[in-house]
Amino acid sequence: MLNPRPLAALVSVLVSLVLGTAAIAADLGSLVANLTTGGFGDRETAITALAASGEARAAPILEALSAGRLYVRSADKLVVIGKTAGNQLALTDAITGQPAGTAAEDALERVRVNNRLRGLIDDAVGSLTLMSPDPKVRRSAGDSLFKQRNPAALAAVEHALAAEKDAGIKRVFAEARASMMLASDEAPKAQKLEAIQVVRDRGDRDSLGILETVASASQDADIKAAATTAAASLRQTLSVWEAAQNVWYGISLGSVLLLAAIGLAITFGTMGVINMAHGEMVMLGAYTTFVVQQTIRAYAPDLFEVSIVIALPLAFLVSGAIGVLIERTVIRFLYGRPLDTLLATWGLSLGLQQAVRTIFGPTNREVAAPSWMSGSFLVGQIDVTYGRLWIVVFALLVFATLILLLRKTPLGLYMRAVTQNRPMASAMGIRTPRVDALTFGLGSGIAGLAGVALSQIDNVSPNLGQGYIIDSFMVVVFGGVGNLFGTLVGATTLGIVNKFLEPYAGAVLGKILVLVFIILFIQRRPRGLFALKGRSVE
Amino acid sequence: MKLGSIVRTGLVAAGLLASAATGAFAQDKEPIKVGILHSLSGTMAISETTLKDVMLMLIDEQNKKGGLLGRKLEAVVVDPASNWPLFAEKARELLQKDKVAAVFGCWTSVSRKSVLPVFEELNGILFYPVQYEGEESSRNVFYTGAAPNQQAIPAVDYLMNNEKVQRWVLAGTDYVYPRTTNKILEAYLKSKGVKQEDIMINYTPFGHSDWQSIVADIKKFGSAGKKTAVVSTINGDANVPFYKELGNQGIKAKDIPVVAFSVGEEELAGVDTKPLVGHLAAWNYFESVKNPANEKFIKDWQTFTKNPKRVTNDPMEAHYIGFNMWVEAVKKAGTTDPDKVIDAMIGISVPNLTGGYAAMMPNHHITKPVLIGEIQGNGQFDVVWQTSGLVVGDEWSDYLPDSKDLISDWRQPMNCGNFNVATGKCGGKGK
Numbered sequence: 005m006l007n008p009r010p011l012a013a014l015v016s017v018l019v020s021l022v023l024g025t026a027a028i029a030a031d032l033g034s035l036v037a038n039l040t041t042g043g044f045g046d047r048e049t050a051i052t053a054l055a056a057s058g059e060a061r062a063a064p065i066l067e068a069l070s071a072g073r074l075y076v077r078s079a080d081k082l083v084v085i086g087k088t089a090g091n092q093l094a095l096t097d098a099i100t101g102q103p104a105g106t107a108a109e110d111a112l113e114r115v116r117v118n119n120r121l122r123g124l125i126d127d128a129v130g131s132l133t134l135m136s137p138d139p140k141v142r143r144s145a146g147d148s149l150f151k152q153r154n155p156a157a158l159a160a161v162e163h164a165l166a167a168e169k170d171a172g173i174k175r176v177f178a179e180a181r182a183s184m185m186l187a188s189d190e191a192p193k194a195q196k197l198e199a200i201q202v203v204r205d206r207g208d209r210d211s212l213g214i215l216e217t218v219a220s221a222s223q224d225a226d227i228k229a230a231a232t233t234a235a236a237s238l239r240q241t242l243s244v245w246e247a248a249q250n251v252w253y254g255i256s257l258g259s260v261l262l263l264a265a266i267g268l269a270i271t272f273g274t275m276g277v278i279n280m281a282h283g284e285m286v287m288l289g290a291y292t293t294f295v296v297q298q299t300i301r302a303y304a305p306d307l308f309e310v311s312i313v314i315a316l317p318l319a320f321l322v323s324g325a326i327g328v329l330i331e332r333t334v335i336r337f338l339y340g341r342p343l344d345t346l347l348a349t350w351g352l353s354l355g356l357q358q359a360v361r362t363i364f365g366p367t368n369r370e371v372a373a374p375s376w377m378s379g380s381f382l383v384g385q386i387d388v389t390y391g392r393l394w395i396v397v398f399a400l401l402v403f404a405t406l407i408l409l410l411r412k413t414p415l416g417l418y419m420r421a422v423t424q425n426r427p428m429a430s431a432m433g434i435r436t437p438r439v440d441a442l443t444f445g446l447g448s449g450i451a452g453l454a455g456v457a458l459s460q461i462d463n464v465s466p467n468l469g470q471g472y473i474i475d476s477f478m479v480v481v482f483g484g485v486g487n488l489f490g491t492l493v494g495a496t497t498l499g500i501v502n503k504f505l506e507p508y509a510g511a512v513l514g515k516i517l518v519l520v521f522i523i524l525f526i527q528r529r530p531r532g533l534f535a536l537k538g539r540s541v542e
Numbered sequence: 543m544k545l546g547s548i549v550r551t552g553l554v555a556a557g558l559l560a561s562a563a564t565g566a567f568a569q570d571k572e573p574i575k576v577g578i579l580h581s582l583s584g585t586m587a588i589s590e591t592t593l594k595d596v597m598l599m600l601i602d603e604q605n606k607k608g609g610l611l612g613r614k615l616e617a618v619v620v621d622p623a624s625n626w627p628l629f630a631e632k633a634r635e636l637l638q639k640d641k642v643a644a645v646f647g648c649w650t651s652v653s654r655k656s657v658l659p660v661f662e663e664l665n666g667i668l669f670y671p672v673q674y675e676g677e678e679s680s681r682n683v684f685y686t687g688a689a690p691n692q693q694a695i696p697a698v699d700y701l702m703n704n705e706k707v708q709r710w711v712l713a714g715t716d717y718v719y720p721r722t723t724n725k726i727l728e729a730y731l732k733s734k735g736v737k738q739e740d741i742m743i744n745y746t747p748f749g750h751s752d753w754q755s756i757v758a759d760i761k762k763f764g765s766a767g768k769k770t771a772v773v774s775t776i777n778g779d780a781n782v783p784f785y786k787e788l789g790n791q792g793i794k795a796k797d798i799p800v801v802a803f804s805v806g807e808e809e810l811a812g813v814d815t816k817p818l819v820g821h822l823a824a825w826n827y828f829e830s831v832k833n834p835a836n837e838k839f840i841k842d843w844q845t846f847t848k849n850p851k852r853v854t855n856d857p858m859e860a861h862y863i864g865f866n867m868w869v870e871a872v873k874k875a876g877t878t879d880p881d882k883v884i885d886a887m888i889g890i891s892v893p894n895l896t897g898g899y900a901a902m903m904p905n906h907h908i909t910k911p912v913l914i915g916e917i918q919g920n921g922q923f924d925v926v927w928q929t930s931g932l933v934v935g936d937e938w939s940d941y942l943p944d945s946k947d948l949i950s951d952w953r954q955p956m957n958c959g960n961f962n963v964a965t966g967k968c969g970g971k972g973k
Contacts, residue, residue: 044926072819072918118916118926119705119820123796153767207766217767253754260752280781358583366587368782368812378817380790387758389790462751463782463812467585471749471779506755511746512716 030058033098036083040076040115047121055128063132065098070125072100077494086112127152134164139173148178151210155188179206186218196227197487204234208385212238245385250503256392258499260461263428263454264472264491265479266403269491271327271447273421273480275440277335278346282476283355283469285327286446289319289455290464291360294369309374312456319452327448331441339440353469361466371459402453403492409446412490419443423486440521482522484532494533496520571614574609574878576601577636579647579668584624585778586780589857590649592808593671594619596858597646599846600865610872618642625748626656633657637664643878644669644868644948646861650777651675651719658683665880669868671801671860673803673825675722679937679950679959683723684887685907686864686900687857687934688826690726694773696826696912697801698727701771702734705799708741709770711760716745720879722774723803723867727773729941740768750780759856761791764798772800781805782812785821795820795916807853810921818917827896828923836895853921863900866892888953898932905950905959907935 035057038050051069054062068074075086077095084104086093093112095104117125126148134147144166153275161184165177172318182199185191191199200218203211215235222228264286271279300307307314315494328354338345373391380389410416421429422439430436455468462468475498483494498518505514529535546811578597580590601615608672609615613965618640622629629648637660638640646666648654652675661668661682667791673688701707710900712727714720724743742763764770776784788800790960801822829840839862844850867890872878875886891901900908909932915923938948938960951957 116924116926118924119796119799119822122820126796139705209762213765213767249758250755253752253758256754257752354583359589366582367808368588368593368779370812370814372814378554378790380792387761387789387791389695389754391786391790461783461786463779465588465779465812467588467749467779470585471751502752503755507759510744511750511756515747 009499011108013442018218032057032061035059036065036098039065039074044116044118044121047115047117048124051121051124051128055125055132061099061101063129064101066129068098068120068126069115069117070129072114076115077104078108078111078113083115084112089204096509119481127154127157134160134177135167135272139170142168142170143173143176146173146180149180150176150183150206153183153187153214155184155190156190158184161193169266176200176285183214193227196224197230200227200230201232205237207238207241209242212242217258221342234436242385248384249386250507252386252388255496256396256498256499256504256505258496259396260458261391261475261479261499262403262495263395263399263457264451265476265483265491265495266399266406266488267447267449267451267454268476269447269480269483270450271444272477273486273488273491274419275443275447276340276342277301277339278349279335279447280346280349280473281330281356282349282451283471283473284356285323285451285469286354286455286458287360287466288323288356289452290459290462290468291364291369291455292319292322293456294364294371294464296375297371309376312374312460313455316453320449321452323452323455324445324449327451328441328445330404330434330448331444335444336437336440353473357466357469361487364466369464371464373460377460391460395460398457402450403488405432406450407488415439415442419446478519478522481526482532484534487532487534490532490534497533554904560914568691571613573614574611574872575616575618575640575642577633577640577642577645577647578617578619579622579629579632579636579645580649581624582619582621586621586624586649586653588779591625591809593646593857593861595847596843597865599843600862602846603842604865604869610869611876611878626650626652629653629656629749630660633660633666633668634664637661637666643667643872643880645884646671646876648672649857650717652717654678654683655718667868667880667883669861669864671857671864673856675719676935676937676939677722677724677942677945679905679907679952680740681884681906681952681959683906683958684864684867685904685935685937686867687861688910688912689907689937690723690939691936692826692910692912692933693803693824694723694727695730695935696929697803697914698730698773700824701773701801701822702913703801704927705917706769707769707799708736708738708768709766709773710744711742711744711761711763711770711772712775713744713746713756713760713772714775714776714781715747715748715750717777720745720777723775724773726939726941733941740798746780748778748780750776751783754791755783757784757787757791757793760798761793762795767795770798772798774800774802775804776802777804781809785813785818788821789814789817795822799912806855806857807922808855810917811853813921815917815921816919819919821917822914822926823917823923824912824914825923825931826912827854827856828913828915828925830853830915830918830922830924831896833895833897835893835897839895841864859895863892863894867902867908869963884952900932904953905935905937906952907937909934 018045035054039047039054051066055066068385073086075084077084082104083098084095085098086095089106092108094106097104131142136142149161161177165174165181168174168177170317178187181201182202185195185199203214212235215231215238218234219228219231222231258330268282271277293315296318297311300311334348335345340346377391377394380387410419417441421434422436426436479494479498480491480496483490502514505517578594581587582591582594588773597616601617604610604615619734620632620636622632646668646669648657649672653907654670657702658680662680666682668683669686670683671686673693675794676689697859710731712724714724728741760772797821801824803824805823806825840854843854866885870890870892871883871886875882887902888904889902891899894900896911898911900910902908912929912933913925914927915925918924937950938945940946947962949963950959951961961968
């Protein structure tokens with residue numbers, strides 16, 4: 005990942021020609037040894053000294069230190085870089101770069117770093133990596149220099165800027181140079197004014213921060229005025245982006261609500277069963293994901309990236325099967341008695357929670373995110389995280405599949421027939437008890453799918469489902485009982501309203517306001533957004 | 543409830559078997575009962591079940607050493623099910639029906655407030671093992687967790703001095719502990735010259751799971767060009783989604799460090815900590831502290847739970863200290879009579895797990911070292927800073943106008959939990 009400064013490499017080659025490798029190693033040795041002794045204060049001095057030494061090995065050693073991979077072997081006090089290889093660590097001699105065998109973590113003493121040192125190393129390595137062959141590394145080096153606003157690195161950036169071919173990265177370097185100029189006392193006025201424009205064009209939060217600092221701190225009236233105007237216009241642009249960001253967050257929250265509620269829209273919406281154990285079906289889906297991941301970790305680590313995908317059908321089956329079981333053993337005896345159903349399913353939900361607590365323990369279980377679901381990218385000034393994006397896509401897919409299933413398959417036809425007119429459907433030869441069980445199983449299975457998605461953003465704990473049950477009922481009632489499109493629109497609306505309220509009212513008050521809004525809305529329209537019309541309502 | 547009684551019967555049975563097997567205890571002496579009041583179901587089960595287990599382990603070890611005063615110890619476990627009024631009922635049951643000599647229990651402040659009147663009325667002894675907001679001192683309660691000056695204030699000092707933080711986000715769950723702690727911290731920061739516009743306070747409901755806008759807000763607040771840090775009193779389940787969102791939105795510890803007061807090894811067990819390396823936590827104990835006593839404790843714990851990956855945490859150490867203190871006090875008093883034990887407790891000093899000693903002070907709080915740890919990729923903490931000596935728990939904060947004149951001293955002749963030094967009378971504000 006790292007390319008040492010060519011100049012430094014050249015120098016070290018020349019020096020080594022003159023002095024012989026042994027002398028170099030000894031010198032580097034003492035620099036590295038300083039890294040491993042003393043407190044954090046001493047280490048700070050040692051890092052600066054090593055970075056300034058121009059040694060070719062400095063960059064990899066510092067990177068390893070920053071990543072917590074620099075160790076001292078307890079047996080012979082050799083400073084090594086460790087890399088995980090199975091249960092052991094594969095070691096490289098830090099000074100020579102030669103392999104040094106393997107060792108267990110216990111046999112090594114890690115060289116500790118703290119945030120301050122990591123920052124220091126980044127500064128040091130940042131200017132070293134400006135010339136890296138990897139465009140990503142160069143870009144992130146430029147970005148971090150932009151944020152640091154440290155005029156000391158100006159020369160390095162200008163050097164890199166001159167050598168850069170890629171237009172995008174060139175711009176990042178120019179922005180970094182601009183931020184440094186604005187922070188420097190010596191830069192001429194004309195260049196500073198130009199820099200303000202460059203920073204303004206970058207147009208993110210950090211740019212605004214820089215412009216605001218310049219606007220308040222600058223002594224020069226022209227620069228002050230230019231920065232103030234630029235900051236004001238940038239603030240305006242950013243407020244538009246902020247609104248767009250709230251919409252995205254709202255959609256993302258809405259997709260989570262949709263996933264949690266869509267199963268309920270079937271069991272509660274079309275069958276009329278108040279299923280308080282719905283949240284636990286979600287929880288079971290999440291635990292299935294955990295079990296799948298554990299199994300894959302143990303037996304087929306290569307499949308880890310797709311473990312979530314493998315978990316999907318299994319979660320559907322597990323939750324669906326338990327749903328069918330509940331319907332056959334409890335709920336079918338309670339049709340038409342909503343209060344009894346409510347209490348019975350409430351009891352079931354507590355029972356399921358305690359069962360999971362007994363089997364898996366009360367503590368959270370870790371479900372790791374595959375790499376394609378981690379991290380984020382920028383759309384304009386909106387930070388879109390991959391995990392959330394996939395959940396939105398997944399929610400829509402589940403929704404579309406469900407609609408198709410209900411509209412285009414025989415099972416869907418039976419379901420609609422039974423919920424619309426049970427005696428007539430029965431008279432036509434549909435086995436209504438079987439359809440009831442399957443419908444309930446479908447609703448529960450979809451809750452299981454939701455659990456797979458939620459395992460990526462929430463705790464996998466026995467209480468997972470509890471947090472979603474109220475919201476799910478809210479969405480279904482708000483959207484209109486018995487109407488899947490109502491659930492979709494309801495979930496998205498509630499998500500967006502929530503996200504617009506949150507910044508102004510705070511999360512707690514925001515939630516209360518949404519609840520009040522729904523109560524008032526239900527007063528006006530008791531059947532929700534999209535009421536079913538016609539005879540089927542009765 | 544039902545589970546509690548099943549567990550209890552099971553334990554009694556196990557205890558009988560054990561005593562029959564060893565035969566070391568005199569038959570005519572009744573066992574000393576020790577109450578364990580931790581939620582085994584409901585929201586708090588995630589944290590409190592561990593404390594129940596650690597108590598069972600400590601009692602078991604004490605019995606192997608020959609019990610106490612020649613009598614065997616017997617654990618009485620009840621399950622208050624994360625239900626605050628039920629805590630009071632169960633406490634009453636333990637004290638009146640089971641006649642336990644001492645109770646180890648509670649996690650949330652609200653559960654402690656709920657049982658407090660019961661312990662005062664029935665003159666019981668409660669050991670409370672969790673870091674809390676202070677502003678309380680009862681004759682019947684021994685606070686073995688940290689008071690704000692043993693956790694929050696040193697953590698803020700660390701960030702201010704070592705990471706040169708100038709802008710502060712105080713984020714917490716919406717209940718008494720975060721609100722009081724943040725009130726103290728806000729007053730403290732202002733006393734250090736931090737301006738109002740450099741402090742952002744944010745509360746979220748219990749179990750909050752959608753952190754997108756709040757994390758984005760923190761990012762926005764942190765882009766003003768001044769070094770920013772988040773002081774998190776976010777509690778329980780909400781932490782995992784919070785840290786996941788931080789990782790996803792790319793907030794690195796070197797840009798905006800988050801220091802947490804309620805996140806320990808146990809809470810991190812559910813998170814991939816690689817994106818979180820460098821975020822901080824302030825506690826009085828970390829599992830990673832290298833020390834023979836700690837290594838033995840970890841080994842015993844993993845053997846006891848039959849899980850070689852089981853982690854230890856700060857409230858567990860608090861119970862370890864509290865239990866050992868109680869054992870010493872009973873030995874010193876020669877009886878389990880509450881009044882005598884309460885008097886004997888003050889001044890008791892036992893080793894803690896970080897290589898020092900914990901002493902019970904007259905205000906029923908203990909001395910502790912304060913450690914700041916950074917999260918590592920393996921879910922453990924590296925200690926990056928610690929107080930040079932032990933810090934005495936200060937129950938009434940000096941930074942709140944209501945409590946700055948109050949002190950607590952349960953020795954004779956003062957024998958008062960809220961003595962007002964300004965008026966010279968016992969009974970200022972609060973209990």
